[in-house]
Amino acid sequence: MSDFNRGYARSIPADRADMSVDAGLRSFMLGVYNKVALGLVVSAALAFLTGQFEPVRDILYRTTADGRLIGYTLPGMIVAFGPLAVILFGMFGMRNATPKTSGIFYWTIVALIGASLGAITLLYTGASIASTFLITAAAFGGLSLFGYTTKKDLTGFGSFLLVGLIGLIIASVVNMFLQNSMMQFLISVLGVFIFAGLIAFDTQRLKMQYYELGGDQAAMGVATNYGALSLYINFINLFQFLLALFGDRR
Template sequence: MVDISKRVALSQAGMGVDARLDVGLRRYMLRIYNYMASGLLLSGLVAMAVVYTPLKAVFYAFDPATGAFAGLSILGMIAVFAPLVLLFGAMFAAQRMSAAATQAFYWAFVTLQGISLSTLLVVYTGESVVRVFFITAAAFAALSLYGYTTRRDLSALGKFLFMGVVGILIAGLVNMFVESSMLQFVMSAVGVLVFSGLIAYDTQAIKERYVATMGTDEETKVAVFSALALYLNFINLLQFLLMFLGNRE
């Protein structure tokens, strides 16, 4: 009877630990999704402010003869590439950054990214951007839920997805010179597949990293960078879907 009582007590203790772990994980994931959603909201507000207020004259150049949009201004081009510079800087400084510095970096990044995303509102109609945004949100929710709940190990996909991102970057650079509509179509199709896969892959990876960082000083930093990874996946999926489904101005 004593042994049975001990086993029951140990089993109940284990179940209690698992329950607390599950609750903590759900709170952690919700925190990451809140960071991501807040970042998307801030980027969207900045993009609309740039396009629909006098700020447009600061970041965009206009043809004096017609008054029509003629591309980004010098300041606009700097703003478009600024998030990339910030991202590379954070990659080298991540280990030395405090939790507060990591959060400041995140909000600075999504703000500058909003200026870059304003180009979508210039190229595509507002109605089609909103429509594709909700399509992207639905796809993101389904893919992230799959990554969170699946028992299948998605880690093997990591190398293939990384190679896909590199391939898209190379194809994008090549297409800047050849301007091939077929290459653009292929790149868009691959982009949708790659970033759809990355949403599920990163969600599972975030879930698995939780145990290693919970309750430590690194938890906030990891949460912010995890939110950034999901934010970037969402933004890239949105842009590639717009190439298929968006209506141009």
């Protein structure tokens, strides 16, 4: 999911732009980060609502008497697969996005992912979720800073990561049927490295995109929404893979 609309604008070499003195770029990137941050807040609120508020929880999940997850109801399955369906629709159905339609697209996916994350509050302890979130936030900040400041062109690295992402998705689907714990561990380890790399790659891609758009405000509005979506999905995936590796189950 994280490679949605990566080709929105052609990139220019990273070493051709002096990022440190461009106030417009900083404003553009700040808009992206603010939208990601607000998306994470909304997701956390929805995850708590769907996972811990019993009237809603019981609509989406089947749980034990002490509140542990044992399965999904039909509405729960719809919510769980909803983000993928919306992303696929966006990829093939939104050919001429505007700032408004791309914003609706972003917040729809954020809401669906946030609602689906209620499952993790039923699988892991609250302390484990909180500590893993903080670790993810720190890693995200460091990786994004690297992507923003590095003069090295990460295009080739990004292409390698996208190939790895495709393999990761295939392996995850296969393991849904195999239920192999060792394979799941390897998937989680690879997922951490892939999405960590994508955070840096997407940050640099957004920098280059800003210069390529040449001040077109409508196009930058769309790029802000799609850029926030890429970074948001990278963050969520990194968080989930770290939680799978280090989280304490209930």
